[in-house]
Amino acid sequence: MFKKVLIANRGEIAVRVIRTCKALGIITVAVHSEADADAPHVKMANEAHLIGGSRVAESYLNIDKILEVARLTKAQAIHPGYGLLSENAEFARRCGKEGLIFIGPSPEVISKMGSKIQSRKAMEEAGVPVVPGITYPLADAEEAVEAADLIGYPVMLKASAGGGGIGMQVVHSGDEIRKAFAGNQKRATDFFGDGTMYIEKFVENPRHIEIQILADGFGNTVYLWERECSIQRRHQKVVEEAPSSFLSETTRRKMGEAAVKAAKSIGYKNAGTIEFLVDEEQNFYFLEMNTRLQVEHPVTEEITGLDLVEKQLKIAGDEALDFSQEEVKREGHAIEVRIYAEDPKTFFPSPGKITKLELPKGSGIRHELAVHDQSVVTPFYDPMIAKLIVKGNDRDDAINRLHGALVDYHIEGIKTNIPMLKEVIAHPAFRSGDTTTDFVGKYLKTKKTNNAE
Structure with missing residues (x-):
């Protein structure tokens, strides 16, 4: 296992990775921009280093500066989180040249899957259904x-x-x-x-359902069930749940096996996600592959009991998976909602200072966030500031817990999408499992102003 890992990211995902590293006894190195000097991930890490100005091009996308910090701190590996440089093949390649372990797949795989055209070709050749x-x-x-x-x-x-x-x-x-x-x-x-x-x-009335996979360097690849991510605004996910209420057990198994087949066909190693579109007859089609940890990975963790960041670290450290496909459990139902600093009607970002933050408490509630009371949400980064995850005995139980948690979730000083999330969760169509990708435009009051780009 690594002794020191640099986290080349910010926000809640940097906090998430640091938390698991600490649990494993790994020393952590944070990097930050000028705007993030007082951010939680900076304070949580064992070491923190300024890498540039507030804009991402000046800091979190500055490969040279990040690698300079890695050399300075004698880090052995780099965890890229999601977004930013996580699917940048050149960054992964540069890490290798520096003798650093990139916690993710090879640069060649990232490059192939980073192009939707190339990935379509690869999946067709592998016999995976494509749109x-x-x-x-x-x-x-x-x-x-x-x-x-x-x-x-x-x-x-x-x-x-x-x-x-x-x-x-x-x-x-x-x-x-x-x-x-x-x-x-x-x-x-x-x-x-x-x-x-x-x-x-264009697939009419589709569902966006993805399969989480793990693959080690010893030929072992497993799927960790599915996540349904159909509730979206501007083609970006806002509500994710596991398992899907739509899939039959037969389709679930077929999709899992297709995802494993896809991963093996390209020599994939580490955590990844195969995204599918699923039509009304449960025909499924490859959409794309995300060669990184997903924002919504906590719902998979909740139903399987696995720590995906821990598995990423161990796979990158040349350890084999310590469980088989048959041993992957599926217990209960989990739902995640993304909390954005944005106007709930127009979806325009709403930066500013958080003057009050009160988080809901209770059984089955999990928070992933990197803001606190008096935090300043800047206009320089993605407006997602937190994730709220709940787990219930079944889907109805999870929805009820989520509804109560959203009622008790209080943020003042900035606008957030919490009112929109409450509207989604309370809607009869969501309760019944009618969660196609056109849900927001079809059912919510926001549809009249859902033209923001």
């Missing part, structure tokens, strides 16, 4: 129209790089493609440095 579409980059809007005419409308115009719904739009005609192409390509270029676009068939 009908193209596996080549589009030259321009007219080529996109030609491809869409062959696939059939509606289609999803998508950026090959990145995620979070950026560069993605449902289109219903050639004219819509012509209007949408340049703008989405520019957004993809601005956010990811890659404007490559492609098209796939």
Whole structure:
């Protein structure tokens, strides 16, 4: 096991990784921007080092500075968390050149799965079902129209790089493609440095269901059941739960086996997630692979009893998985909601100072956060400030506990999406398990103002 690990991230995920490292007796090194000088992850770590200005390009994306700190502190490994550099193949490659263990898959796998076009090709070759579409980059809007005419409308115009719904739009005609192409390509270029676009068939009324996998360096790969992540705004998840109330046991097993097949086909090692779209008949299609820890990993931890960060560390330290597929348990039901500093109607970010923070308490409640009373939420980073996770004996029990926890969750000084989350949890459609990806636009009051980008 490693003696010292640098966490190349911030916020609640940095706190989460530090917590497990401390439990394992690992010395932790935090890095931070000027804006995060007093952040919780900085205070929790054994060591903390300033790496640049407040903007992510000046600090958390500064590979040279992060590696400089790793050399200075004699860290043995780097945990990238999620977001930022976690799926940056060049960063993983640079870590290797410096003699550092990158806690994640190989640079080659990250690169292949980081391109949605390349990943589609890889999954097709592996025999994993994929959404009908193209596996080549589009030259321009007219080529996109030609491809869409062959696939059939509606289609999803998508950026090959990145995620979070950026560069993605449902289109219903050639004219819509012509209007949408340049703008989405520019957004993809601005956010990811890659404007490559492609098209796939739009699956009507889908569910977004993903499979968590773990793979060691000794040929062992297991799936840890599924997470349903269909409740989204602007193609970004806000409510995640495990297990899905929609899947049959047969489909659940088939999806798990497909995820293991996908991971093995590319030589995957460490924790990863295979994301699928599932239609109304429970046909499932590969969407993408996230080569990192997911924001929503706590719900899997709650139903399996596993610490995924611990498993990441042990796999990266060349330890074999100490359990088989048959030994993966599934107990109870867990739901996670993401708390954002944003207007609950428009979803615009709402930075500012938290003047009061009161967290709910009680059985089955878990908090992942990196803010406190008097914390300043800056405009420089993602507006997610916390995650609330509840576990119940079954789905109804979990929903009831979550509803009570949200009622008791008090944040003042900034706007948050808690009112929107309360509306989701209380809605009869959610209670009944009708959780397709169009839930927010179909059922919530926010749908009239759900045009923020």
